[in-house]
Amino acid sequence: MAFIDYYKVLGIPKDATEQAIKKAYRKMARKYHPDLNPNDKTAEQKFKEINEANEVLSHPENRKKYDAHGKDWKDADAYNQARQQQGQNRNYQQQGSSQFDQGGFSDFFESMFGGGSRSSRSQARFRGQDFNAELQLDLKDVYTSHKRTLTVNGKNIRMTIPAGVENGQVIKITGHGGPGANNGPKGDLFITFTINNNTPFKRDKANLYATVDLDLYTALLGGDITVNTFDGKVKLTVKPETQNGARLKLKGKGFPVYKKADTFGDLFITYDIKMPTNLTEKEKELFTELSKLR
Amino acid sequence: MNTKNVITITEFCQHYDIPESFIISLSEFELIEISTETETPCIYVTEIQSIEKLIRFHYELDINIEGIHAITSLLNRVEQLQENVKSLNNKLRFYEDVD
Numbered sequence: 001m002a003f004i005d006y007y008k009v010l011g012i013p014k015d016a017t018e019q020a021i022k023k024a025y026r027k028m029a030r031k032y033h034p035d036l037n038p039n040d041k042t043a044e045q046k047f048k049e050i051n052e053a054n055e056v057l058s059h060p061e062n063r064k065k066y067d068a069h070g071k072d073w074k075d076a077d078a079y080n081q082a083r084q085q086q087g088q089n090r091n092y093q094q095q096g097s098s099q100f101d102q103g104g105f106s107d108f109f110e111s112m113f114g115g116g117s118r119s120s121r122s123q124a125r126f127r128g129q130d131f132n133a134e135l136q137l138d139l140k141d142v143y144t145s146h147k148r149t150l151t152v153n154g155k156n157i158r159m160t161i162p163a164g165v166e167n168g169q170v171i172k173i174t175g176h177g178g179p180g181a182n183n184g185p186k187g188d189l190f191i192t193f194t195i196n197n198n199t200p201f202k203r204d205k206a207n208l209y210a211t212v213d214l215d216l217y218t219a220l221l222g223g224d225i226t227v228n229t230f231d232g233k234v235k236l237t238v239k240p241e242t243q244n245g246a247r248l249k250l251k252g253k254g255f256p257v258y259k260k261a262d263t264f265g266d267l268f269i270t271y272d273i274k275m276p277t278n279l280t281e282k283e284k285e286l287f288t289e290l291s292k293l294r
Numbered sequence: 295m296n297t298k299n300v301i302t303i304t305e306f307c308q309h310y311d312i313p314e315s316f317i318i319s320l321s322e323f324e325l326i327e328i329s330t331e332t333e334t335p336c337i338y339v340t341e342i343q344s345i346e347k348l349i350r351f352h353y354e355l356d357i358n359i360e361g362i363h364a365i366t367s368l369l370n371r372v373e374q375l376q377e378n379v380k381s382l383n384n385k386l387r388f389y390e391d392v393d
Contacts, residue, residue, distance in 0.1 A: 026355065026356055029354065029355055030355045030356075030357070033350075033354070033355055035347050035350055035351065036355075036365065036369070038369070038372065038373070038376075039376070127343070127346060166384065167380075167383075167384050167387065168380035168383060168384060169380075197387075202388050203388070204384075204385070204388050209388075
């Protein structure tokens with residue numbers, strides 16, 4: 001448990017007045033407030049630290065206690081005294097929770113003042129903090145809608161993951177964030193999806209792209225081939241004299257469109273014509289003959 | 295009109311312990327929309343979350359309405375840019391995968 005210099009956190013001297021503390025807190029809060037720094041974990045952490053520092057230094061009793069134990073922090077007796085204080089203070093824990101406090105105060109704070117000894121600055125009811133979580137899925141997982149149980153902050157949440165979710169997409173689950181202040185409503189949970197693609201298909205929104213190898217003779221003379229789509233195999237007729245790099249669209253064989261049931265993108269197939277190798281003497285002879293005809 | 299989707303400004307302000315003039319000012323700066331379809335001025339329930347954010351700006355961070363207006367514009371731009379980055383990252387993934 002590391003000693004935290006709350007004065008340093010707020011950038012103020014040890015003899016700072018109450019007004020100076022308030023001013024420093026406001027200044028820092030404006031810089032690191034989560035509303036002003038969306039999706040910035042560093043700012044969120046910093047905001048927690050300055051909140052904690054303000055919580056201690058803006059209350060004369062807390063500040064006095066902090067000053068007394070803080071300066072002799074390395075002394076073992078003072079440490080033990082603080083630990084005893086922890087036991088007593090825990091009995092007075094309140095359920096108050098700042099709307100931006102996800103992980104609680106530091107161990108240091110809790111050892112000095114108990115887990116939730118902050119006071120409420122405002123009587124207004126505010127909704128709780130929004131939580132952010134990341135969910136990694138494979139591309140095949142988001143081809144169909146399915147239910148999944150997530151554990152967020154120790155709570156199990158059963159949610160439907162809609163087909164067609166994109167990489168980086170954020171989904172809001174209402175009411176699964178932090179508890180509100182003064183009985184305000186709970187915040188929301190925002191889940192960011194990271195989609196890993198381990199398939200031979202490339203995805204651009206709802207369209208899929210794939211390359212299919214084609215032998216020279218089928219490309220020249222035409223024929224039937226079987227190709228893989230995301231949900232199975234399909235038979236294709238290759239036109240005679242198909243060129244290398246020719247592209248074919250298989251309508252509706254792409255990826256599901258997000259939140260549009262039964263609507264799919266397209267699958268684009270690009271032919272990659274493979275030249276025969278290790279030609280026999282007879283084949284060379286015949287190709288030479290062919291070349292003379294052109 | 296579906297009155298379930300609106301809340302009177304008076305009721306809202308009592309709940310959050312703020313003066314009605316604050317909500318009116320937000321509306322004058324076009325930061326929120328006030329429903330004019332009802333007898334008493336109301337706000338849309340769908341806007342409550344964003345109004346809460348504006349309340350925090352003002353009452354927790356001491357930012358005046360002009361500042362809130364500037365911050366809101368910048369945050370909207372940040373959001374748009376983040377969307378662009380996400381979209382470009384996905385496009386980049388597509389081309390980076392090309393053999």
